[in-house]
Amino acid sequence: MPPSCRRASAVAFVLSLLPATGVIAALILGRPGMAAVIFGTTFTVIGIGAVVPRCRWFGPHVSRLPEGVRGVCLTIDDGPDPRTTPAxxxxxxxxxAKALFFLIGGKSLSHPELVREIERRGHAVGNHSQTHPAARFWSLRPWQLWREVAGCQESLRSILGGAPLWFRPPVGHHNFFLTPVLRALGLTMMIWNCRGFDGVSSDTRRILEVIGRGLAPGAIVLLHDATPVSAEVLRGTLELIRCQGLAVEPPPAPELKEA
Structure with missing residues (x-):
């Protein structure tokens, strides 16, 4: 971890201790009510900031294309997988249509030929962490985040010769230690504003209904690789995009800012 990242993470860590200090001080002063308020407020802020993907409390991200863009961006998470990626x-x-594939580093090392094929066919590749620790990514400490994000960068660089410029956290969770890590690695975080929960559901009809309601000019659509319905959902999503008179935009440049 570079020194600049260590310093920023240290500052974030110190700030994270302030609420605990406030709770202890309130208890020492005999103000249990105040301690409860501080604890409850802190818990709520951390919870919302960590698990609500589009919340900006812990750092910037892109969740839609700029105003005026008539098309949508397709993003596909959790690959590569030899059972589904070729389809x-x-x-x-x-x-x-071109998509932005957010790939897991460990899976990429197991299937480097698929990573190269994704790029060969004109698609973009993004960083989706090295091991995809979905249940605990929000709680990782700075050095753990560095291993996950930098590890995936190195895995993809070893396969493609260059590293991604976009990052998507597993299940969209993040914390205040993540932003310094991304800055040190030259990564921009991309979330989404349209999804059908295809990563947890196999009801294709329901998935496409939800996606259809979220489609609009400028949407960033979240889809998943490596599921039993991946191909059917992608095919249906492309048909929905066509029926709504939209187009699939090429993956945007990382300098893109939220409109």
């Missing part, structure tokens, strides 16, 4: 690439080719 997704063929479907995208058939629709002449």
């Amino acid at each position: 997704l690439l063929d479907i995208l080719d058939a629709h002449q």
Whole structure:
């Protein structure tokens, strides 16, 4: 971890201790009510900031394309997977659509040929952490976040010769230690504003209904690789985009700021 990242993480860590200090001080002063308020407020802020993907309390991110863009951006998480990724690439080719694949570093090292094929077909590749610790990513400490994010960067660099510029946290969770890590690695965080929960559901009809309601000009659509319905959901999403008179935009440049 570079010194600048260590310093920023240290500042974030010290700030994270302030609420605990306030609770202890209130208890020492015999103000249990105040201690409860401080604790409850802190717990709420940390909880919302960590697990609500589009919350900006812990750092900046992109969750939609700029105003005036008439198309949508397709993003596909959790690959590569030899059981599903080839079919997704063929479907995208058939629709002449390009996507941004957020890949897991460990899986990429197991299937480097798929990573190279994604790039060869004109798609972009993003960082989705090295091991995808979905249940605990929000609680990782600075050095643990560094291992996850920098590890994925190095895995993808070893395969492609270059590292991604976009990062997406597992299940969209993040904390105040993540932003210094991303800055040190030159990464921009991308979330989404349209999804059908295809990572946890196999009801394709319901998934597409939810996606259809969220489609709009400028949408960043979240889809998943490596599920039993990945191909069907992608095919249906592309048809919804066509029926709504929208287009699939190429993955945006990392300098893009939230409109």
